[in-house]
Amino acid sequence: MRALGLTIHGRRILAAELHLKRTAPGISARKFDRQLRNSVITAVNRRGKYILIELDSQLVLTTHLRMTGKFLSVPHGEKLPPYAHAVFHLDDDRMLVFCDMRQFGRMRILRANKLALAPEISALAPEPFSDEFTADYLIRVLSRSRRSLKQLLLDQTKVLGLGNIYASEALFLAKINPFKAAATLSRKRALLLHQAIRDVLQEAIDAGSTLNINLTDGGGTYFATPERFWRVYEREGEPCVNCGTKIRRVVHGGRSTYFCPKCQRR
DNA sequence: ACCCTCACCTGCACGC
DNA sequence: TGCGTGCAGGTGAGGG
16 A cells, blocks of 8 residues: 555556456446546545545546556556556656456546545444554444344444454454354453554554565556565464464354364353 | 345466 | 366445
8 A cells, every 4th residue: 555655646647448347347447547638646645445646637547456457557668567457657667557367446536625435444343453442343333233243343334444364353352253143242351453443554554664565566566465475374274382282273254263162262 | 234145357276 | 288167356236
Protein backbone atom coordinates (compact mmCIF):
# COMPACT_ATOMS: atom_id res chain seq x y z
CA MET A 1 0.00 0.00 0.00
CA ARG A 2 2.61 2.49 1.10
CA ALA A 3 4.99 1.37 -1.63
CA LEU A 4 2.24 1.71 -4.19
CA GLY A 5 1.54 5.25 -3.00
CA LEU A 6 5.18 6.24 -3.26
CA THR A 7 5.36 4.90 -6.80
CA ILE A 8 2.24 6.41 -8.33
CA HIS A 9 1.53 9.54 -6.28
CA GLY A 10 1.55 12.63 -8.47
CA ARG A 11 1.53 10.64 -11.70
CA ARG A 12 -0.90 11.40 -14.49
CA ILE A 13 -2.87 8.58 -16.05
CA LEU A 14 -2.42 8.95 -19.81
CA ALA A 15 -4.69 6.03 -20.66
CA ALA A 16 -6.52 3.25 -18.86
CA GLU A 17 -7.17 -0.15 -20.40
CA LEU A 18 -9.69 -2.56 -18.97
CA HIS A 19 -8.96 -6.02 -20.33
CA LEU A 20 -11.36 -8.09 -18.26
CA LYS A 21 -14.92 -6.95 -17.93
CA ARG A 22 -15.67 -8.55 -14.56
CA THR A 23 -12.74 -6.70 -12.95
CA ALA A 24 -14.81 -3.51 -13.13
CA PRO A 25 -18.44 -4.64 -13.33
CA GLY A 26 -20.99 -2.27 -14.78
CA ILE A 27 -18.60 -0.13 -16.76
CA SER A 28 -17.38 -0.53 -20.33
CA ALA A 29 -13.71 -0.46 -21.22
CA ARG A 30 -14.40 2.70 -23.19
CA LYS A 31 -15.95 4.49 -20.24
CA PHE A 32 -13.26 3.18 -17.86
CA ASP A 33 -10.66 4.89 -20.02
CA ARG A 34 -12.71 8.05 -20.51
CA GLN A 35 -13.25 8.49 -16.76
CA LEU A 36 -9.61 7.97 -15.78
CA ARG A 37 -7.64 9.37 -18.71
CA ASN A 38 -5.70 12.56 -18.04
CA SER A 39 -6.32 12.64 -14.32
CA VAL A 40 -3.55 13.05 -11.76
CA ILE A 41 -3.19 10.69 -8.81
CA THR A 42 -3.40 12.97 -5.78
CA ALA A 43 -3.39 10.36 -3.03
CA VAL A 44 -3.38 6.64 -2.35
CA ASN A 45 -5.35 5.68 0.72
CA ARG A 46 -6.98 2.60 2.17
CA ARG A 47 -10.24 1.78 3.87
CA GLY A 48 -10.42 -1.76 5.18
CA LYS A 49 -9.22 -3.99 2.38
CA TYR A 50 -10.05 -1.40 -0.27
CA ILE A 51 -7.27 0.60 -1.90
CA LEU A 52 -8.43 4.11 -2.78
CA ILE A 53 -6.60 5.82 -5.61
CA GLU A 54 -7.74 9.42 -5.49
CA LEU A 55 -7.69 11.61 -8.57
CA ASP A 56 -7.71 15.35 -9.18
CA SER A 57 -10.92 14.84 -11.16
CA GLN A 58 -12.73 14.25 -7.86
CA LEU A 59 -13.08 10.60 -8.77
CA VAL A 60 -11.68 7.70 -6.75
CA LEU A 61 -10.61 4.37 -8.21
CA THR A 62 -11.30 1.73 -5.58
CA THR A 63 -9.63 -1.66 -5.79
CA HIS A 64 -10.18 -4.78 -3.75
CA LEU A 65 -7.38 -7.27 -4.36
CA ARG A 66 -9.25 -10.22 -2.86
CA MET A 67 -6.86 -13.16 -2.78
CA THR A 68 -4.56 -13.05 -5.77
CA GLY A 69 -4.86 -9.47 -7.01
CA LYS A 70 -1.74 -7.32 -7.14
CA PHE A 71 -0.42 -4.09 -8.60
CA LEU A 72 2.79 -4.17 -10.56
CA SER A 73 4.82 -1.34 -11.96
CA VAL A 74 6.14 -2.21 -15.40
CA PRO A 75 8.32 -0.11 -17.72
CA HIS A 76 6.40 1.10 -20.73
CA GLY A 77 6.81 -1.14 -23.74
CA GLU A 78 7.72 -4.19 -21.69
CA LYS A 79 5.65 -7.31 -22.11
CA LEU A 80 2.64 -7.40 -19.83
CA PRO A 81 2.76 -9.89 -16.95
CA PRO A 82 0.24 -12.73 -16.90
CA TYR A 83 -3.37 -12.06 -15.86
CA ALA A 84 -3.12 -8.32 -16.51
CA HIS A 85 -6.76 -7.21 -16.33
CA ALA A 86 -6.27 -3.45 -16.11
CA VAL A 87 -3.37 -1.35 -17.35
CA PHE A 88 -2.77 2.31 -16.50
CA HIS A 89 -0.27 4.16 -18.64
CA LEU A 90 1.48 6.74 -16.47
CA ASP A 91 3.39 9.87 -17.43
CA ASP A 92 6.72 8.52 -16.13
CA ASP A 93 7.09 5.89 -18.86
CA ARG A 94 5.71 3.18 -16.62
CA MET A 95 2.52 1.21 -16.48
CA LEU A 96 0.61 0.40 -13.35
CA VAL A 97 -0.75 -3.08 -14.02
CA PHE A 98 -3.47 -4.79 -12.08
CA CYS A 99 -2.95 -8.57 -12.23
CA ASP A 100 -5.19 -11.21 -10.78
CA MET A 101 -4.89 -14.89 -11.57
CA ARG A 102 -8.26 -15.81 -10.10
CA GLN A 103 -10.12 -12.79 -11.43
CA PHE A 104 -11.70 -12.13 -8.04
CA GLY A 105 -10.32 -8.63 -7.55
CA ARG A 106 -12.66 -5.72 -8.23
CA MET A 107 -12.33 -2.10 -9.28
CA ARG A 108 -14.88 0.68 -9.15
CA ILE A 109 -14.85 4.33 -9.99
CA LEU A 110 -16.68 6.51 -7.48
CA ARG A 111 -17.18 10.22 -6.98
CA ALA A 112 -15.01 11.35 -4.09
CA ASN A 113 -17.92 13.06 -2.36
CA LYS A 114 -20.02 9.89 -2.63
CA LEU A 115 -17.31 7.53 -1.42
CA ALA A 116 -18.66 7.35 2.11
CA LEU A 117 -22.08 6.54 0.70
CA ALA A 118 -20.93 3.53 -1.32
CA PRO A 119 -22.45 0.54 0.47
CA GLU A 120 -19.27 -1.57 0.48
CA ILE A 121 -17.34 1.28 2.10
CA SER A 122 -19.92 2.83 4.40
CA ALA A 123 -20.79 -0.46 6.10
CA LEU A 124 -17.20 -1.17 7.17
CA ALA A 125 -16.29 -1.37 10.84
CA PRO A 126 -13.82 1.16 12.31
CA GLU A 127 -10.18 0.87 11.31
CA PRO A 128 -8.48 -1.50 13.76
CA PHE A 129 -5.73 1.01 14.61
CA SER A 130 -8.06 3.98 14.98
CA ASP A 131 -9.19 5.40 18.31
CA GLU A 132 -12.67 4.27 17.41
CA PHE A 133 -11.72 0.60 17.60
CA THR A 134 -11.65 0.41 21.37
CA ALA A 135 -11.98 -2.62 23.59
CA ASP A 136 -15.42 -1.30 24.52
CA TYR A 137 -16.38 -1.18 20.85
CA LEU A 138 -15.32 -4.81 20.45
CA ILE A 139 -17.16 -5.84 23.60
CA ARG A 140 -20.32 -4.14 22.35
CA VAL A 141 -20.09 -5.89 18.96
CA LEU A 142 -19.42 -9.27 20.57
CA SER A 143 -22.32 -8.93 22.96
CA ARG A 144 -24.79 -8.24 20.16
CA SER A 145 -23.86 -11.24 18.03
CA ARG A 146 -25.19 -14.74 18.11
CA ARG A 147 -22.38 -16.05 15.94
CA SER A 148 -19.14 -17.73 16.91
CA LEU A 149 -16.06 -15.61 17.49
CA LYS A 150 -14.39 -16.92 14.34
CA GLN A 151 -17.34 -16.00 12.17
CA LEU A 152 -17.69 -12.59 13.76
CA LEU A 153 -14.02 -11.79 13.22
CA LEU A 154 -14.48 -12.41 9.49
CA ASP A 155 -17.36 -9.93 9.25
CA GLN A 156 -15.83 -6.69 7.92
CA THR A 157 -18.82 -4.71 9.14
CA LYS A 158 -18.07 -5.78 12.74
CA VAL A 159 -14.29 -6.17 12.93
CA LEU A 160 -12.23 -4.76 10.09
CA GLY A 161 -9.14 -6.18 8.47
CA LEU A 162 -8.95 -9.84 9.41
CA GLY A 163 -9.36 -12.59 6.84
CA ASN A 164 -9.55 -16.30 7.38
CA ILE A 165 -5.86 -16.65 8.19
CA TYR A 166 -5.58 -13.82 10.69
CA ALA A 167 -8.88 -14.63 12.37
CA SER A 168 -7.37 -17.99 13.36
CA GLU A 169 -4.11 -16.30 14.32
CA ALA A 170 -5.74 -13.66 16.51
CA LEU A 171 -7.78 -16.23 18.40
CA PHE A 172 -4.70 -18.37 18.92
CA LEU A 173 -2.73 -15.39 20.21
CA ALA A 174 -5.52 -14.56 22.66
CA LYS A 175 -5.87 -18.25 23.59
CA ILE A 176 -9.58 -18.24 22.91
CA ASN A 177 -11.70 -21.00 21.39
CA PRO A 178 -12.81 -20.05 17.84
CA PHE A 179 -16.18 -21.77 18.17
CA LYS A 180 -17.21 -19.99 21.32
CA ALA A 181 -20.35 -17.85 21.00
CA ALA A 182 -19.21 -14.24 20.65
CA ALA A 183 -21.67 -12.94 23.22
CA THR A 184 -20.36 -15.26 25.96
CA LEU A 185 -16.80 -13.94 25.96
CA SER A 186 -15.82 -12.35 29.26
CA ARG A 187 -14.73 -8.73 29.39
CA LYS A 188 -11.27 -9.77 30.47
CA ARG A 189 -10.82 -12.10 27.51
CA ALA A 190 -12.35 -9.59 25.12
CA LEU A 191 -9.53 -7.25 26.11
CA LEU A 192 -7.02 -9.94 25.20
CA LEU A 193 -8.74 -10.48 21.86
CA HIS A 194 -8.78 -6.75 21.15
CA GLN A 195 -5.02 -6.61 21.66
CA ALA A 196 -4.44 -9.81 19.68
CA ILE A 197 -6.32 -8.42 16.68
CA ARG A 198 -4.05 -5.40 16.60
CA ASP A 199 -0.97 -7.55 17.19
CA VAL A 200 -1.52 -9.97 14.31
CA LEU A 201 -2.32 -7.12 11.94
CA GLN A 202 0.76 -5.16 13.01
CA GLU A 203 2.90 -8.26 12.55
CA ALA A 204 1.53 -8.76 9.06
CA ILE A 205 2.17 -5.13 8.15
CA ASP A 206 5.72 -5.30 9.49
CA ALA A 207 6.41 -8.52 7.61
CA GLY A 208 5.11 -6.98 4.40
CA SER A 209 7.14 -3.81 4.71
CA THR A 210 10.41 -5.39 5.79
CA LEU A 211 10.64 -8.88 4.38
CA ASN A 212 9.08 -9.22 1.00
CA ILE A 213 8.64 -5.94 -0.77
CA ASN A 214 11.39 -5.43 -3.29
CA LEU A 215 11.10 -2.08 -4.99
CA THR A 216 14.01 -2.60 -7.36
CA ASP A 217 13.04 -5.98 -8.71
CA GLY A 218 14.15 -5.99 -12.34
CA GLY A 219 11.16 -7.91 -13.55
CA GLY A 220 8.73 -5.31 -12.32
CA THR A 221 7.84 -4.06 -8.91
CA TYR A 222 5.64 -6.28 -6.83
CA PHE A 223 3.18 -5.00 -4.27
CA ALA A 224 2.10 -8.46 -3.37
CA THR A 225 0.97 -10.24 -0.25
CA PRO A 226 4.01 -11.31 1.73
CA GLU A 227 4.95 -14.96 2.05
CA ARG A 228 5.19 -15.80 5.68
CA PHE A 229 4.66 -18.39 8.32
CA TRP A 230 1.78 -18.43 10.71
CA ARG A 231 1.46 -19.84 14.21
CA VAL A 232 -1.49 -22.12 13.53
CA TYR A 233 -2.73 -21.49 10.01
CA GLU A 234 -1.86 -24.38 7.67
CA ARG A 235 -0.21 -26.19 10.58
CA GLU A 236 -2.64 -29.03 11.10
CA GLY A 237 -0.92 -31.86 12.99
CA GLU A 238 2.12 -29.76 13.87
CA PRO A 239 3.00 -29.06 17.52
CA CYS A 240 1.60 -25.90 19.09
CA VAL A 241 4.36 -23.34 19.64
CA ASN A 242 3.16 -22.87 23.24
CA CYS A 243 2.42 -26.37 24.48
CA GLY A 244 3.34 -28.91 21.80
CA THR A 245 -0.20 -30.20 21.38
CA LYS A 246 -1.07 -31.05 17.78
CA ILE A 247 -2.79 -28.17 15.98
CA ARG A 248 -6.25 -29.07 14.73
CA ARG A 249 -8.14 -27.98 11.64
CA VAL A 250 -11.92 -27.82 11.61
CA VAL A 251 -14.14 -26.55 8.81
CA HIS A 252 -16.38 -23.97 10.41
CA GLY A 253 -18.78 -21.76 8.50
CA GLY A 254 -17.33 -23.15 5.29
CA ARG A 255 -13.78 -22.07 6.15
CA SER A 256 -10.81 -23.88 7.62
CA THR A 257 -10.17 -22.91 11.22
CA TYR A 258 -6.87 -23.82 12.87
CA PHE A 259 -6.44 -23.88 16.63
CA CYS A 260 -4.68 -25.53 19.54
CA PRO A 261 -7.17 -27.76 21.36
CA LYS A 262 -5.29 -27.26 24.63
CA CYS A 263 -4.37 -23.54 24.64
CA GLN A 264 -7.74 -22.62 23.14
CA ARG A 265 -9.94 -24.99 25.08
CA ARG A 266 -12.47 -22.30 26.01
C1' DA B 1 -32.04 -6.94 10.47
C1' DC B 2 -29.47 -10.68 10.83
C1' DC B 3 -27.17 -14.57 9.33
C1' DC B 4 -26.37 -18.68 6.49
C1' DT B 5 -24.99 -20.94 2.06
C1' DC B 6 -23.12 -20.90 -2.19
C1' DA B 7 -21.02 -19.09 -6.52
C1' DC B 8 -17.25 -16.89 -8.36
C1' DC B 9 -12.05 -18.57 -10.48
C1' DT B 10 -7.59 -20.84 -11.19
C1' DG B 11 -3.57 -23.54 -9.91
C1' DC B 12 -2.11 -27.09 -7.41
C1' DA B 13 -1.96 -31.40 -4.61
C1' DC B 14 -3.95 -35.57 -4.48
C1' DG B 15 -5.52 -40.47 -5.69
C1' DC B 16 -6.32 -43.92 -9.04
C1' DT C 1 1.41 -40.31 -17.55
C1' DG C 2 -2.95 -38.36 -17.33
C1' DC C 3 -7.24 -37.36 -15.78
C1' DG C 4 -10.74 -36.17 -12.31
C1' DT C 5 -11.69 -34.21 -7.82
C1' DG C 6 -11.35 -31.13 -4.01
C1' DC C 7 -9.46 -27.22 -1.89
C1' DA C 8 -7.90 -22.33 -1.01
C1' DG C 9 -9.31 -17.33 -0.33
C1' DG C 10 -13.14 -12.57 0.36
C1' DT C 11 -17.24 -11.01 -0.86
C1' DG C 12 -22.03 -10.48 -2.20
C1' DA C 13 -26.27 -12.32 -4.12
C1' DG C 14 -30.08 -14.76 -2.71
C1' DG C 15 -32.78 -17.02 0.57
C1' DG C 16 -34.68 -18.04 5.24
